[in-house]
Amino acid sequence: MKKSILLLISLIFIACHDSPKLSKEKDVVKAPKFGIVIHGGAGVIKKENMTDSLQEAYEAKLEEAINLGHKILSEGGTALEAVKETINVMENSPLFNSGKGAVLNADGIAELDASVMDGKTKNAGAVSGVQHIKNPINLALKVMNESDHVMLSATGAEEFAKLHGLEFVENSYFITERRRKALESSKAREQGVSSNEFYLSNEKYGTVGCAALDKDGNLAAGTSTGGMTNKKYGRIGDSPIIGAGTYANNKTCAISATGHGEYFIRGVVAHDISAMMEYQGISLEKAAQRVIQNKLTELGGTGGIIGIDKKGNVVMEFNTPGMFRAAKNMKGETEIKMYKD
Numbered sequence: 001m002k003k004s005i006l007l008l009i010s011l012i013f014i015a016c017h018d019s020p021k022l023s024k025e026k027d028v029v030k031a032p033k034f035g036i037v038i039h040g041g042a043g044v045i046k047k048e049n050m051t052d053s054l055q056e057a058y059e060a061k062l063e064e065a066i067n068l069g070h071k072i073l074s075e076g077g078t079a080l081e082a083v084k085e086t087i088n089v090m091e092n093s094p095l096f097n098s099g100k101g102a103v104l105n106a107d108g109i110a111e112l113d114a115s116v117m118d119g120k121t122k123n124a125g126a127v128s129g130v131q132h133i134k135n136p137i138n139l140a141l142k143v144m145n146e147s148d149h150v151m152l153s154a155t156g157a158e159e160f161a162k163l164h165g166l167e168f169v170e171n172s173y174f175i176t177e178r179r180r181k182a183l184e185s186s187k188a189r190e191q192g193v194s195s196n197e198f199y200l201s202n203e204k205y206g207t208v209g210c211a212a213l214d215k216d217g218n219l220a221a222g223t224s225t226g227g228m229t230n231k232k233y234g235r236i237g238d239s240p241i242i243g244a245g246t247y248a249n250n251k252t253c254a255i256s257a258t259g260h261g262e263y264f265i266r267g268v269v270a271h272d273i274s275a276m277m278e279y280q281g282i283s284l285e286k287a288a289q290r291v292i293q294n295k296l297t298e299l300g301g302t303g304g305i306i307g308i309d310k311k312g313n314v315v316m317e318f319n320t321p322g323m324f325r326a327a328k329n330m331k332g333e334t335e336i337k338m339y340k341d
Helices: 002-027 052-074 079-091 136-146 154-163 177-190 261-267 269-280 284-299
Strands: 035-043 112-118 124-130 151-153 208-213 219-225 246-248 253-259 303-309 314-318 322-329 334-339
Touching (some): 035 052, 035 079, 035 253, 079 112, 079 136, 079 208, 079 219, 112 136, 112 246, 124 154, 208 303, 219 246, 219 303, 246 269, 253 261, 253 284, 269 303, 284 303, 284 314, 303 322, 314 322
Parallel strands (some): 124 151
Antiparallel strands (some): 035 208, 035 322, 112 124, 208 253, 246 253, 253 303, 303 314
């Protein structure tokens, strides 16, 4: 009888002391993964061509953009919201070929393109050839959410923008002296006249983009650009083309591209990376390397991509001398780079 009582007391003692531990173990929940990665264009970006003050300006703006997007995600905001707000920071800066500071077409006008895609729904929106929308990425998002279409162009896109209260500006708002000189140099070269190669070094590059993963596991990507210096005939590059310059799929990854757009269109670069992951089961890193270093390079194309997968892994792959880029993970660890190494 005494032994039974002692055994019962022992079991009660063990249960009382072990239950909290077991309960705590069951209550442990892993923090949801999230992260963000951005680019500000790929091209002939070399240390010897960059002054200390200009480098500091680029780094500061990339840091501002990545910090804003990360803050949105850390507070439970959506990947789409982070993409939009992050790209707005770069569209509003004259440093990049997007929004204010966009390159000029052959007529000296800024013509802007942008696109966005939701990895959860596969819904997408894009605009091309707009000339008066302060933040083209905002209009692309409106097209995605408020229309039955994927892409709207030129005056039609701007009519749609008026219906939805988007902010309009004069085209002169976008134009900077740096872009005027780049256009002059491009025209001079066409005529066989000596031109300033510094301003022409990145005439096919620029563009800003963002890819993000939110706490709900949803991916999104967006891209915004002024296109190519001295472009003619209403030329449209890859930035507003879903699958070429922008792509997002919750099964795989979110991608934004920058570079010589004609090659990204031909190679369907952004979608190709996702497809390799989905159908071949390879990692984002390996897929990006194959597409950029092999496929794109073999086509004769130059540029790069940034991407993030459904697990929060980030890639920043390019085959040019440099790419303005930054990434920030769920731990708050930040990486900001410009050059190849």
